[in-house]
Amino acid sequence: MNVLVIGSGGREHCLIWKIAQSPDVENIYCAGGNAGIAQLAEIIPPPVGPDFFALVNFAKKEAIDLTVVGPENPLAEGIVDIFDGEGLAVFGPSQQAAQIESSKVFAKEIMLEAGIPTGWAEIFTSSNEAISYLKSLKPPYVIKADGLAAGKGVIIAHSFEEAKAQVEANLERLVFGEASRKILIEEFLSGEEVSLLAFIDGENVVPMVPSQDHKPVYDGDTGPNTGGMGAYSTTPLITRSLNSQIIQSVLVPAVRELRKRGIEYRGVLYAGVIITEDGPKALEFNCRFGDPETQVILPRLQTDLVEVLVATVEERLYEVALEWHPESAVCVIAASGGYPGPYEKGKPIHGLEKIPQEGRAFVFHAGTKVEGDKIVTNGGRVLGLTTLGATLREAIDRNYELLRNIHFDKMHFRTDIGHKALRRLGEP
């Protein structure tokens, strides 16, 4: 098989690393890519929507058997509809289905209509109305832009002034362009967040192992939110029964509700769920694999990923039973100084060769590129180091020990990835 993967982050490096292990795969191409991906796949230019003309032509010319879409933007722009229309097999939801991530208003309507446990929310297009509503609430205030905003569309404001400024930035100054035309003011849900991802073939829901991300940039969950500074799987927070409860009360009804509306969801559905004192409540849905969740989920997957991706596209997931390594996986992200604010690029990365290639530690590149004979930084999240361990403690300790080998100017990372889980396990 010839496989084309779209995207250029750690998630896509991990997807390609796993796809390359399939005995059915001959050639792998990546539209986008980075320095790590370039070691496994032939890099071609990134996708350009909305007609995706160059990619469609490439897929036909190179006889691509399967295209896998990593990020949300091309999904929201309808790349799957275009590939489908050309008779090209593609993994990912249609544009209509991808609204579950590209419109927070749509997602909330699905949750409420399907009876999925979630926080209350009010929708506004007028800043005056939104601000007078804020006056009836107490902090913290949750303000969410409706559309895609590169992970920056949700603000938790701790004062009325901050919330008001956020409403004005969205609805009056359209800080996120069209994505800001509508906002939600939502209930603040208190508790730990878990990511539960599942393969969906329109009807069948095949869940992956749960994981937890760390969105704030600094230790102790402080500082501004990022795309994710590290993840671990599995998590002691999610017992077997809580896991089933989330599948049955969040993922299954979402897929059913979409079908009721004539929308066949095919691809990965990612539920971000807060475990509140009153039980799990859905916070958001994403229409794709998580990043860095993928980097701790796929290293635990024993099943051939390509078989699962093809079964999803061919709507026969009922044939698939996923098998998982019982070990724990931890990913720590090394980021550029300044991220998630402005940062410099082009810093040489040292020490990558010191990470042993023994199948229990993996460097997944994100913002990297090759410059001459060097690998240099080329993004905010630069790379993620994933380690496996018999226990979470072992995986965490090994990760931080190995991470000491990797350096670039102004590199920063959280030093407490997985510590919440260790505390829960009674291992301070």
Ligand code: GLY
């Ligand atoms: N880790 C968060 C995300 O993928 O959206």
